[in-house]
Amino acid sequence: MSKYEVLQGFYAVHDELGSGGFGKVRLATHLLTNQKVAIKIIDKKQLGHDLPRVQTEMDALRNLSHQNICRLYHYIETEDKFFIIMEYCSGGEMFDYIVRKERLEESEARHFFRQLVSAIAFVHSQGYAHRDLKPENLLLTEDLHLKLIDFGLCAKTEKGRIDKHHLDTCCGSPAYAAPELIQGLPYKGNEADVWSMGILLYTLLVGALPFEDDNMQIMYKKIQSGCFYEPDFLSPLSRQLLRSMLQVVPERRISIKKLLEHDWLNLKYTQPVKWNTIYDKNFIDRDVARVMSKYYGLETTDQMIEKIKEWNFDYMTSTYYALLHRKRNYQEIVLP
Numbered sequence: 001m002s003k004y005e006v007l008q009g010f011y012a013v014h015d016e017l018g019s020g021g022f023g024k025v026r027l028a029t030h031l032l033t034n035q036k037v038a039i040k041i042i043d044k045k046q047l048g049h050d051l052p053r054v055q056t057e058m059d060a061l062r063n064l065s066h067q068n069i070c071r072l073y074h075y076i077e078t079e080d081k082f083f084i085i086m087e088y089c090s091g092g093e094m095f096d097y098i099v100r101k102e103r104l105e106e107s108e109a110r111h112f113f114r115q116l117v118s119a120i121a122f123v124h125s126q127g128y129a130h131r132d133l134k135p136e137n138l139l140l141t142e143d144l145h146l147k148l149i150d151f152g153l154c155a156k157t158e159k160g161r162i163d164k165h166h167l168d169t170c171c172g173s174p175a176y177a178a179p180e181l182i183q184g185l186p187y188k189g190n191e192a193d194v195w196s197m198g199i200l201l202y203t204l205l206v207g208a209l210p211f212e213d214d215n216m217q218i219m220y221k222k223i224q225s226g227c228f229y230e231p232d233f234l235s236p237l238s239r240q241l242l243r244s245m246l247q248v249v250p251e252r253r254i255s256i257k258k259l260l261e262h263d264w265l266n267l268k269y270t271q272p273v274k275w276n277t278i279y280d281k282n283f284i285d286r287d288v289a290r291v292m293s294k295y296y297g298l299e300t301t302d303q304m305i306e307k308i309k310e311w312n313f314d315y316m317t318s319t320y321y322a323l324l325h326r327k328r329n330y331q332e333i334v335l336p
């Protein structure tokens, strides 16, 4: 008997994939399609004053539909819990991938970094900042596509409102946190994200952190200095990019717009980074809608399409996405 009544008949819950301050993430099966999903289960009692972080993450996940952001399928709130059902990323954490390979060739680092820049450029274009970028929050799919997760600390940078955050939440991990952020100075989420991306690029290319020390105070000093070791194997272009991202003074730091045009990012690529979403909320896959219309007993496929377009993030939304995922993986799309 699964502990979670509300999931009965919709999902079969399996082992834990991992946990964090919020609760736990479990592997599950979407029963109608037999597709794997990940379910983030949050216990309201455990959260206490952190409850708004769930609302923040939900708003972000609802609005940020992008090929390099973990997809929200379904959202259930009960009296004492939240259930956030999302696409399952079977490739695991980017962190483990780097550790296994020690460090990546520049071409492979570029393959992943272009996808991260795409996700963050999109997040910023929608008026958000992630604010907790680190390898643990980058997952991989079976075909090595990068998926950004964990928007619990993200912030809406309202257009026009000066996005000056104070250290309201001890944002992310200090090793990836921008100097202005750890000094508790007012900072801009977008600029802090660019710094964290610089740290991430360094870990991809070097297999180590640019600023590290067991003693937190010494690590902070290293971050404020902005001086980091550049191994000989780094190409001049990659060093130039790292230095432009790891600028201590935020105003001198490269912008995401300039980053998209940077030569290192576009080396050997004919196309610039496609940072806008390739998903179209108004385009519904007809094959999937047809199969669903039969199951939901609707007269026509078009009726089903109109229902799906409501995007209620209910079981219908998750059935649509689960079937779409099957189709994209060349499996037939059938419902019992």
Ligand SMILES: CN(C)C[C@H]1CC[C@H](N2C(=O)N(C)Cc3cnc4ccc(-c5cc(Cl)c(O)c(Cl)c5)nc4c32)CC1
Pocket (backbone or CB within 6 Å): 017, 018, 019, 020, 021, 025, 038, 040, 070, 086, 087, 088, 089, 090, 092, 093, 136, 139, 148, 149, 150, 151, 152
């Ligand atoms: C270390 N963190 C604080 C939590 C950890 C929990 C397991 C999770 N995971 C893993 O660690 N695998 C190894 C497998 C895995 C597979 N698919 C996943 C799909 C989504 C998510 C996910 C997790 C969280 Cl906390 C989110 O906010 C969002 Cl939007 C998405 N995590 C997944 C996930 C990675 C993060």
